[in-house]
Amino acid sequence: MNSGISKRRKVEIAVLNALVFVSAGLMFLLLLGIIGYILVRGIPHITLPLLTSKPSLINDTIGILPNILNTLYIIIVTLIIALPIGVGAAVYLNEYARNKRIVRIIELATETLSGIPSIIYGLVGMLIFVQFCSLGTSLIAGALTLVIVTLPTIIKTTQESLKTVPNGYREGALGLGAGKWYMIRTTVLPSAIDGIVTGCILSIGRIVGESAALLFTAGMANEILGIWESVMPGKAGSTLTVALYMYAKERGEFDIAFSIASILLILTLFINFAAKLAAKKLRRKGN
Amino acid sequence: MKNPKNTSDALEKAMNAVFALCGFLAVAFVLMITAFLVISGVPAIGEIGITDFLFGRVWASTAAEPQYGILSFILTSVYGTAGAIVIGVPIGLMCAVYLAKMSDGKNAGIVRTAVDLLSGIPSVVYGLLGMIIIVPLVREAFNLPDGANLFSAIIVLAVMILPSVISVSETAIKAVPKEYEEASLALGATKTETVFRVVVPAAKSGILTAVVLGIGRAIGEAMAVMMVAGNVANMPRLFRSVRFLTTAVASEMSYSSGLQRQALFSIALVLFMFILIINLILNLVVKRGEKNE
Numbered sequence: 001m002n003s004g005i006s007k008r009r010k011v012e013i014a015v016l017n018a019l020v021f022v023s024a025g026l027m028f029l030l031l032l033g034i035i036g037y038i039l040v041r042g043i044p045h046i047t048l049p050l051l052t053s054k055p056s057l058i059n060d061t062i063g064i065l066p067n068i069l070n071t072l073y074i075i076i077v078t079l080i081i082a083l084p085i086g087v088g089a090a091v092y093l094n095e096y097a098r099n100k101r102i103v104r105i106i107e108l109a110t111e112t113l114s115g116i117p118s119i120i121y122g123l124v125g126m127l128i129f130v131q132f133c134s135l136g137t138s139l140i141a142g143a144l145t146l147v148i149v150t151l152p153t154i155i156k157t158t159q160e161s162l163k164t165v166p167n168g169y170r171e172g173a174l175g176l177g178a179g180k181w182y183m184i185r186t187t188v189l190p191s192a193i194d195g196i197v198t199g200c201i202l203s204i205g206r207i208v209g210e211s212a213a214l215l216f217t218a219g220m221a222n223e224i225l226g227i228w229e230s231v232m233p234g235k236a237g238s239t240l241t242v243a244l245y246m247y248a249k250e251r252g253e254f255d256i257a258f259s260i261a262s263i264l265l266i267l268t269l270f271i272n273f274a275a276k277l278a279a280k281k282l283r284r285k286g287n
Numbered sequence: 288m289k290n291p292k293n294t295s296d297a298l299e300k301a302m303n304a305v306f307a308l309c310g311f312l313a314v315a316f317v318l319m320i321t322a323f324l325v326i327s328g329v330p331a332i333g334e335i336g337i338t339d340f341l342f343g344r345v346w347a348s349t350a351a352e353p354q355y356g357i358l359s360f361i362l363t364s365v366y367g368t369a370g371a372i373v374i375g376v377p378i379g380l381m382c383a384v385y386l387a388k389m390s391d392g393k394n395a396g397i398v399r400t401a402v403d404l405l406s407g408i409p410s411v412v413y414g415l416l417g418m419i420i421i422v423p424l425v426r427e428a429f430n431l432p433d434g435a436n437l438f439s440a441i442i443v444l445a446v447m448i449l450p451s452v453i454s455v456s457e458t459a460i461k462a463v464p465k466e467y468e469e470a471s472l473a474l475g476a477t478k479t480e481t482v483f484r485v486v487v488p489a490a491k492s493g494i495l496t497a498v499v500l501g502i503g504r505a506i507g508e509a510m511a512v513m514m515v516a517g518n519v520a521n522m523p524r525l526f527r528s529v530r531f532l533t534t535a536v537a538s539e540m541s542y543s544s545g546l547q548r549q550a551l552f553s554i555a556l557v558l559f560m561f562i563l564i565i566n567l568i569l570n571l572v573v574k575r576g577e578k579n580e
Contacts, residue, residue, distance in 0.1 A: 005477070013479045020389050023381035024398050027453075030446065031401040034408065034416060088309030096306050108570075109314040115566050116320065116559070117507025118410075119533045123540070123555045127323045148316050155313065179295050181302040209409030212509040212533075216540055241411045241510075248415050249514055261412045268407045276403075 035265060042262030045255040055222050062247075062256050066222045068263075070139060070237035073230035074218065075207050077143035078150060079200060085147070086154025087189070087196055093155070094162040095184060114152035118212035121149050125217040136234035139225070142218025149213055150203040157202065161195020162188065198278040205271040208264065211241035220246055240264055321559075328556030331355070331549035340553065346520040346530075348539060348547040355550045357535065357557065363437065363523040364532040364561070367512070368505040370441035371448055376498055378445075379452030380487070383497075386453070387460040388482045406450030414514030417443040422515055429526060435517035437529045443511050448501040455500055459493020460486060492576030499572060503565045507558070509533035532558045 005013075053063030089106070097103045125145030126137075135141040165188055173183040189196075219236030222243070229235050238246065240260050248257035332340050335355045343356015382402070386395055418435075421442050426434030463486045471481040487494070509531075517528025518538055530538065536555050543551055 009477075009480070013477055016479050016483055017389075020381045020385045023378045024385035024390070024394075026378065027382055027398050027401045027405070027449070031404055034405075037416065037420070038412070085309050085312055088306050089313060092306035092310035096303055097310065102310075106310050106313055109317045111570075112317050112563075112566055113313060115503055115562055115569075117503075117509065117533065117562065119507065119509035119536055120320070120324070120555055120559055120562070123536060123552070124320045124323050126540075127327060127552075128319065132323075148320075151313060151316070179299050181299055184302075205407055209407070211409065211411045212537065215537065241409050244409075244411045244415065245510060245514070248411075248418060254415075254419065257415055261415055264409050264412055268409070269404065272404055272407050 038258060038261045038265050041255075042258035042260075042265075045259045046262060050256070050259060054224050062253065064240070064243060064256070064260060064263075066224045067238055067240045067243040067260070069224060070218070070230070071208060071239040073139055073225070073227065073237075074143050074146065074214075074239055075204055077140065077231060078146040078207055079203060081143070082147040082150045082154055082203065083196070083200065086151050086199065087158050089151075089155045090158035090162055091184060091189070094159055095180075095188065110152045110155050113148065114156075118149070118210060121145055121213040122216050125213060130217055134233070137217065137219035137236045138232070138234050139218050139230045139237050140233065140235075142214045142239075143231075145213050145217045146207055146210060149210065150206055153202045153206065154196075154199040157195045157199035158192060159195075161192040161198070164195075165191045194278055194281045198275060201271060201275045201278055205268065205275070208239075208267055208271065209241060211239075211245055214239055214242050215245075218242070324552065324556045324559050327549065327552040329553070331546060331553045332556075334546060335550065335553075340550075341557070344522060346535070348543070348550065353547065355546075357532070357554055359520055359522045360530055360532045360535045360554065361557070363516075363529045364506050364558075366523045367437060367440050367444060367516075367529075367531060368502055370437070371444035371505040372498060372501055374441065375445035375448045375501060376452055379449050379497070379501075380456055380494065382449070382453050383456035383460055384482055384487065386457045388486065389478075402450050402453050405446075406454075410447065410508060410511040411514070413443055413447055414511035417511060417515035425526075431526055433517065433528065435515055435528055436526050437516065437523055438525050440512050440516040440529070440531070443515050444505045444508060447508060447511060448504045451504055452497045452501045455497035456490070456494050459490040459497065462493065463489045492572060495572050496569065496576065499565060499569045503562060503569070506561055506565070507533060509537050513537055532561070 049061065050063055051068070052065055053061065054066045055062045093103055093106060097106075122145065125141060125148075129135050129141035129144045130137055133141075135144075169187050169191060170183060173187045174180070178186070218239065220238045220242060221236040222238060225235055225237055230237070240263060244257050244260040244264070247253040247260070335343075340355060340357060341361070342358050343354060344358050345354045345356050346359060347354045382398070386399060390398070417439060421439045422434035424434065425431065425436070425439045425442075429438075467485050467489055468481055471485040472478070476484065512531050513534045516531060516534060518530050518534055519528040520530045520535070521527045523529050532554055536551050536558070539547065540551055
């Protein structure tokens, strides 16, 4: 068939093909290697005392319960604040804004926010929330910083979902005499719930993985805080990622670091799976 | 008497205002970040002098006669990013070609899942793996006293930018019209030749977007780099311990004060400028790509 193909061409094709398949295989092996290595080194050191206690200098033991709780608190507080703002902004962009230029400016701002590196968020969060608002190094300052970090994601996924809500729904509601707000509250938002959920899941992923933005805002403390304490000014606490960094870089406790990495990895797998599920639902509705 | 029409009108207006406020909050955040960075970053630049600051080769913030030159950080960030791009983009592009054109459904699903999962792994975890695997490996392979250097950082950064390079390139390659491919195949080119000679060149603006995005990722990464680059303020050499713009901010922030602290804000401002320029280029590339279509 391809008898007209010269030897040079054949070699070139074979080399390119090989490169393509090697690169794809590399991705697979990379993931497998990373997951395998972390779990093998981390899982054996995950013990009940590690998960249910705080570090103790007297007993010379390490526990990561405070870090687990802090991660949880930051997720909750960040989402409680970021979700209404993000969904509100998306509703404004999709349902209210008539001026194309205003929409463009807000979208440009959102894109800019999503391109800013974590370390700059951490620094600005420290300047604004820790110092200017005098919240001190605290979980609440960290959460407020992460509100800005997660906002672009929530706006984007909600907006995409709002775009898939058929216009007939809106016209139907308005035609029956509903006001615009009533229409949005009872018809548009419920139909866009899957996009909002996707935004939440992706934001949780970002918060769980965030470290540079929290180092100077939420701090490095390892005390167990109550749920109300967690939103008080001056109550610092490190999340799992920050704890991993401290144990690995500052203290050389690699077994603990790998245990935390295993937990983070399992969380990441779980979050990724949940996001895929939500996205699949979203696509089904879109068609 | 209360007029129901008026109250509902008032509610509508109020809700309109609430939603508009949410929308403009994103703009307000960008302005706030810019303002805070400029206000805290400019004074130190003024005091040190802009040329001494940007082009000074020595950073000795805790010396008796402190010097605040950040040329080594700027060059390290530029070299480190360039290195990550040189290694990461070819592999990423090949992988994107595989996903978009050369795979059967099942294997593509596995590779795509792998890429998705890699993008979700926290940067401290990459840093930890770099510390434990890459750094000793580099030390052994090149017979160095310490493996925490620019080279190790480049390897870790290359891995970290792969997922975004792959997913953006894949989308770009998939967007190339089928007719291009059919025409090339009809002229007697093989599948592989068609993909590399016709489809990939046609997707070049999308691939360029992927590269710019990768640059943004690499230059902004702090924690992973902090854990593998050695963190000494040297002029960059491949096998030397170095400090990036991001790690320069992070490593001294907790104990800094006075002019030293202000200089750290100035470094952040420089980094922010880099990011804004990258964003600008990204917008131009995307816009030009849209115009060509």
